[in-house]
Amino acid sequence: MSAEGAGASLQSGEAAASHIVRQPGHAGHAVEAQGLKRAFGRRMAVNGVDLRIHAGDCMAIFGPNGAGKTTLLRLLGGLLKPTAGSAVVGGVRLPAGDEARGAVGLIAHATMLYGALSARENVEFAARMHGVRNYRDAAAAALDKMRILNRASAPVRALSRGMQQRVAIARAIVHAPAVILLDEPFTGLDDAGASALTMLLTTLKDGGAALVLVTHNLAEGLALATHVSVMREGRFARCDERSAIDATRYQNDYRELLSHDA
Amino acid sequence: MTGSVAVGDTPGSRTRTGIAPVVDWFLVAASAAVVGTLVRAVAFTPVEMRQGPAQKIFYIHAPAAWVAFLAFGLVAISGLLYLWLRDPRLDRFAESSAEVGVVFTTVVLITGPMWGRPVWGTWWTWDARLTLTLFLWFVYAGYLVLRGAIDNQEQRARYSAVLGALGALLIPFIHLSVYLFRTLHPQPIVMKPGAPSLPGEMLVTLLIAFASFTLLYVALLRARYRLAEARGALAYQEGGDA
Amino acid sequence: MTPNALSGAWLIARKDLTIELRTRTAFLSALLFALLAIVIFYFSWDPTAVPASDLAPGVLWVIFTFSGLLGLHRSFGVEQQDRAIDGLLSAPVAREAIYLGKALANLVFVVGIQIVAIPAVALFYNVAVIPVAPALVAVALLAAVGLVAIGTLFSSMAVNTRLAELLLPMLSLPFFVPVVVPAAQATAKLLNGRPMAEVAVWLRLLGAFDIVFVAVCMLAFPFTIEE
Numbered sequence: 001m002s003a004e005g006a007g008a009s010l011q012s013g014e015a016a017a018s019h020i021v022r023q024p025g026h027a028g029h030a031v032e033a034q035g036l037k038r039a040f041g042r043r044m045a046v047n048g049v050d051l052r053i054h055a056g057d058c059m060a061i062f063g064p065n066g067a068g069k070t071t072l073l074r075l076l077g078g079l080l081k082p083t084a085g086s087a088v089v090g091g092v093r094l095p096a097g098d099e100a101r102g103a104v105g106l107i108a109h110a111t112m113l114y115g116a117l118s119a120r121e122n123v124e125f126a127a128r129m130h131g132v133r134n135y136r137d138a139a140a141a142a143l144d145k146m147r148i149l150n151r152a153s154a155p156v157r158a159l160s161r162g163m164q165q166r167v168a169i170a171r172a173i174v175h176a177p178a179v180i181l182l183d184e185p186f187t188g189l190d191d192a193g194a195s196a197l198t199m200l201l202t203t204l205k206d207g208g209a210a211l212v213l214v215t216h217n218l219a220e221g222l223a224l225a226t227h228v229s230v231m232r233e234g235r236f237a238r239c240d241e242r243s244a245i246d247a248t249r250y251q252n253d254y255r256e257l258l259s260h261d262a
Numbered sequence: 263m264t265g266s267v268a269v270g271d272t273p274g275s276r277t278r279t280g281i282a283p284v285v286d287w288f289l290v291a292a293s294a295a296v297v298g299t300l301v302r303a304v305a306f307t308p309v310e311m312r313q314g315p316a317q318k319i320f321y322i323h324a325p326a327a328w329v330a331f332l333a334f335g336l337v338a339i340s341g342l343l344y345l346w347l348r349d350p351r352l353d354r355f356a357e358s359s360a361e362v363g364v365v366f367t368t369v370v371l372i373t374g375p376m377w378g379r380p381v382w383g384t385w386w387t388w389d390a391r392l393t394l395t396l397f398l399w400f401v402y403a404g405y406l407v408l409r410g411a412i413d414n415q416e417q418r419a420r421y422s423a424v425l426g427a428l429g430a431l432l433i434p435f436i437h438l439s440v441y442l443f444r445t446l447h448p449q450p451i452v453m454k455p456g457a458p459s460l461p462g463e464m465l466v467t468l469l470i471a472f473a474s475f476t477l478l479y480v481a482l483l484r485a486r487y488r489l490a491e492a493r494g495a496l497a498y499q500e501g502g503d504a
Numbered sequence: 505m506t507p508n509a510l511s512g513a514w515l516i517a518r519k520d521l522t523i524e525l526r527t528r529t530a531f532l533s534a535l536l537f538a539l540l541a542i543v544i545f546y547f548s549w550d551p552t553a554v555p556a557s558d559l560a561p562g563v564l565w566v567i568f569t570f571s572g573l574l575g576l577h578r579s580f581g582v583e584q585q586d587r588a589i590d591g592l593l594s595a596p597v598a599r600e601a602i603y604l605g606k607a608l609a610n611l612v613f614v615v616g617i618q619i620v621a622i623p624a625v626a627l628f629y630n631v632a633v634i635p636v637a638p639a640l641v642a643v644a645l646l647a648a649v650g651l652v653a654i655g656t657l658f659s660s661m662a663v664n665t666r667l668a669e670l671l672l673p674m675l676s677l678p679f680f681v682p683v684v685v686p687a688a689q690a691t692a693k694l695l696n697g698r699p700m701a702e703v704a705v706w707l708r709l710l711g712a713f714d715i716v717f718v719a720v721c722m723l724a725f726p727f728t729i730e731e
Contacts, residue, residue, distance in 0.1 A: 040414075040416060041415045041416060079593055079594060081730070081731070106590065106594050111587075112587050112588050112590050112591040114582065114588055115585060116523045117519070117522065117523060121522070125515070126595070128515055129512065131596065345727055397681065400678045404678065407667070408671065408675060412665050412666070413666075417731070420727055421661050421665075424728060425661075427724070428657075428679070428720065431717075432678065432679055432682070435682040435709075435712075435716075436678075436681055436682060439681060439682045439686065439709065440685075442686075442689075442705065442709060443685060
C-alpha cells in the first residue's frame with residue numbers, strides 16, 4: 001500500500017468535507033481543551049482537563065480504570081456535553097451543532113457496527129452520513145487500508161472480533177477526520193491487524209490528523225505517541241513530550257503509580 | 263464508610279442510635295383537617311334527597327380527583343423545568359408528586375364504584391370523568407414503573423420528564439376520545455350532582471373538602487420530598503448515583 | 505456535502521429497512537401473530553349476537569397495536585447492539601433526523617402488517633372492505649402515523665431500561681388509545697355504511713393527534729438519546 005494511494009484517498013475525502021465551517025483555531029491546534037469537566041450526578045468523571053494537540057501529533061493517555069479516559073474521549077467526540085469548561089475539536093467548538101459535528105473519528109470498545117449489514121455497507125453508510133461525496137471509493141479505500149477488503153461483502157456478525165475491529169476502524173476514518181479518538185483500539189487485534197493499524201495511524205499522523213490514543217498497552221502507546229500523559233481521577237497526573245522521556249523509566253514510574261491506586 | 267449519615271435536620275433522619283422520633287406536625291394538622299371535613303360531611307351536612315347517604319362519598323371522590331389531576335400537572339411542569347434547568351430537586355419534586363398523586367387517583371377509582379353501586383346499581387360506569395381518571399392512573403403507573411426501571415439518576419430524571427410532559431398532553435386527547443365516543447354512542451343518562459347547583463350547606467362542605475384535601479396533598483408531598491432528599495444524600499455518601 | 509435532515513433521515517430509514525429485510529424475523533413474527541390472533545378471535549365470537557361489521561374493527565385495531573409493538577421494539581434494539589447509536593450521534597446529522605428516519609422505517613413496518621391484516625380480516629370475517637377501501641386506507645395510514653410517532657420515541661427510551669420488552673407496551677398503550685378508538689370507530693362506521701360525516705369527525709381527531717404528537721415526539725427525542 002503506497003503512501004501516495006493513502007494520501008490521495010485522504011485528499012478526496014477531505015475535499016468533500018472541506019466546506020464544513022471550521023472556526024480558526026488557536027495557532028493550529030487540532031484539539032484544545034480548557035478546564036473540561038463532566039459530572040454524572042455528583043461524581044466528577046472528568047475534573048478539569050487541559051490539553052493542546054497539534055495536527056500531526058499523537059497523544060497517548062494512560063491511566064487506571066475509572067480514571068475518566070473513556071469519558072474524556074466521549075466528550076471530545078461530541079457524544080457527551082461538558083458540564084463545565086470548553087473545548088475546540090477539529091476547529092469546532094463543543095458542544096457542536098448538528099452541521100459542525102463530524103470532524104472527528106471515534107474508535108471505541110464497542111464496534112458501532114450493524115451486524116446484519118456487510119462491512120462495505122457499514123462503512124459506506126458512515127461515509128454517507130458524514131457527507132462524503134464519493135462514498136463508495138472512500139469506503140473501499142478505508143477497508144483496504146485495514147486489509148479487510150476481501151471480507152467486505154460478508155455480514156459483519158459473521159466476522160471474528162478482530163476483523164470486526166478492523167471494520168470499525170475503517171468506519172471511523174472513512175470521512176478523513178482531522179481528529180481521531182481511539183479508545184483501546186488494539187484490543188482484539190491479532191499481529192496482522194495490529195501492524196495494519198499502526199501503519200494506518202502513522203500514515204494518518206503524517207497526513208496531518210491529530211490522534212488521541214487511550215490505551216493500557218504502554219509499548220504500543222509509546223511507539224506511536226508524540227506526547228504521553230497519565231490520567232487519574234478525572235485529571236492529568238502528568239503530561240510529557242515523548243522525546244523528553246525514557247521509555248523504560250516511564251514504564252516503571254507508571255507501574256508504581258498504578259500500584260498506589262490498587 | 264460507616265457510621266452516621268448526616269442528612270441535616272430532616273425529621274426521621276438516621277442517627278447513630280437509630281431513627282429520631284420526630285413528628286411531622288404539618289402532616290398531622292392536614293390529616294386532622296381531612297378527618298374533620300369527613301366528620302362534617304357525614305354528620306353535619308344534609309343528606310341528598312335522591313341518592314341518600316351514599317352521596318356523601320362524593321365529598322371524598324371529587325376533591326381526590328382534583329388533587330389527582332393537580333398532582334400530575336405538577337409532575338409535568340416540574341419535569342419540563344428539569345429539562346431546562348437540570349436541577350435534581352425538580353426531579354425529586356416530580357417523583358414525590360407522582361407517588362402522592364397516584365394514591366389520590368386510586369382513591370378516586372375506589373370511591374367511584376363505592377358511590378356508583380348503591381346509587382346507580384352498577385359497580386362501574388364508563389362515565390367520562392371516571393374513564394379519564396382511569397387513564398390518568400395508567401399514565402401514573404407507567405411513569406412510576408419507568409422510574410423504577412432506571413438506575414442512573416440523570417437518565418431517570420430525563421426520561422421521566424419526557425414521559426410526564428407527554429402524559430399531560432395525552433389527557434386532553436383521551437378526554438376528547440371518550441367524549442366523542444359517548445356522544446356518538448348515547449348511554450343511559452347518569453345522575454351526577456353538579457357542583458354549582460348544590461344547596462348552600464353541601465357546597466360549603468364540598469369547598470372545605472377541596473381545601474383540606476389540597477392541604478393533605480401538600481403535606482404528603484413535603485414529607486415524600488424529604489424522603490427523596492434523604493435518599494439522594496445517602497446515595498451520594500455511599501458513592502453511588504443519587 | 506453534509507446530509508441535510510431529510511436526506512439523513514432517508515439514509516437511516518433505508519438502513520433500518522435493509523437490516524429488517526435481511527433478518528426478517530421481527531416482521532414475520534408480527535405478521536404471524538396478527539394472523540393467529542385474527543383467527544383465534546373468530547372462535548371467541550358468536551356471529552348471531554354480534555354482526556361481523558361490528559366485531560371486525562375492534563379485532564383489527566387491537567391486533568395492529570400489539571403486532572406494531574413487536575416491530576417498534578426492534579427499532580432501537582438494532583442500535584443498542586455494539587452501540588451503533590454512537591455512530592449516528594457522532595455524525596453531522598440532526599437528532600430529529602434520526603427520529604424521522606426511524607419513524608419512517610417503523611411506518612413501513614406497520615403499513616406492511618396492515619396490508620396483510622386488513623385483507624385477512626375481510627376474508628375470515630366476511631366483511632366488505634372494497635367499497636370503502638379509499639376511506640379505510642386513509643384511516644389506516646393516519647392511525648399508523650400516530651402509533652409510530654409514539655412508539656418510536658418510547659422505543660428509544662425503553663431500550664435503555666431494565667424491563668425493555670415489558671416497558672414499551674406499558675408506556676405506549678395509554679398513548680395508543682386516542683389512535684385506536686377513533687380508528688376502530690371510523691372503521692366500524694365505514695363497514696356499516698354510515699355517512700362520511702360521521703366518519704369525518706373521528707378522522708379529524710386522528711389527524712389532530714398525529715400533528716401534535718409527531719411534533720412533540722420529535723422535539724422530545726433528543727432528550728432521550730443525548731446525555
